[in-house]
Amino acid sequence: MATPYAYFKKEIVPLSEAKIGIMTHAFNYGTGVFEGIRGNWNEDDEQVYVFRVREHFDRLRKSCKIMQIDFQYETEELISLVTKLVEMSGYHEDVYLRPLAYKSGEVLGVRLHDVEDDFLIFIAPFGPYLDIEKGARCQTSSWRRVADTGIPARAKITGIYANSALAKTEAQLNGFDEAIMLDERGHISEGSGENIFVVIDGRIITPPPSSDILVGITRDTVMTLARDELGLEVVEREIDRTELYTADECFMTGTAAHVTPVVELDRRTIGDGKMGAVTADLVKLYFEIITGKNAKYADWCTPCYSKVKA
Secondary structure: OOEEEEEEEEEEEHHHOOOOOOOOOOHHHHOOOOOOEEEEEEEEOEEEEOHHHHHHHHHHHHHHHOOOOOOOHHHOHHHHHHHHHHHHOOOOOOEEEEEEEEOOOOOOOOOOOOOEEEEEEEEEEOOOOOOOOOOEEEEEEEOOOOOOOOOOOOOOOOOHHHHHHHHHHHHHHHHOOOEEEEEEEEEEEEEOOOOEEEEEEEEEOOOOOHOOOOOHHHHHHHHHHHHHOOOOOEEOOOOOOHHHHHHOOOEEOOOOOOOEEEEOOOOEEOOOOOOOOHHHHHHHHHHHHOOOHHHHHHHHHOOOOOOOOO
């Protein structure tokens, strides 16, 4: 039976023992940054493969810089911690790892300076986030994506996810699976936790960083696969809401969502209301790669268990 562990206060401890105080600055003010990293279970290999872990820690380091969080860990040390946590926890299923660098000082007062910093990682089992085969029914949210001039969009800041939570709950209480948010100028930005793509006349189009998106690692993966494996043109440009209504295909990408087709937006069917051909090709490629079944992209996958099936 799996037993989850965490890296906390510079030690690996049972997850049940990793606790923060109620005065912790990040808990009170949202002054933390994090990553969501997938570990994908391969039954044949009896192995968990962690996907693009280096890129996740590179982005975490950039988020720390933005939020003035002192982060002294080297990438190899972080990868060692991740693989050790997976192996010690003993999961034989898909898992989610959350590294979180945060203002750990137990002090009152809104600021970033003169507050102690710390770092933790925890692990949890994590199955499908959205139904990929069925596709997602989405709603354009009444909540706009926070602008980079309000909370930096390029950092995964804990506090910014109040924006996502408002949009996600609004959509689900209205009977939809997910929200799609517009930026302050009215262009498509992203979902509550996913980047957005459309397929129009054989080209893949996605909003640029200037549309206040989080520049996703799964987003980059899909753009690479579309260009290098499918030979498709990928364009980053502003997208209007009605372009999704009339697109041939639409899909979302993210660590949680993987590659999920959007089959409906605002009660308008996108394409034929099912996963399109381009999306299907990307889904197939993506799952082969993240589960360690595609040798060409093996460097994107980090195995965690030292003893593997012969």
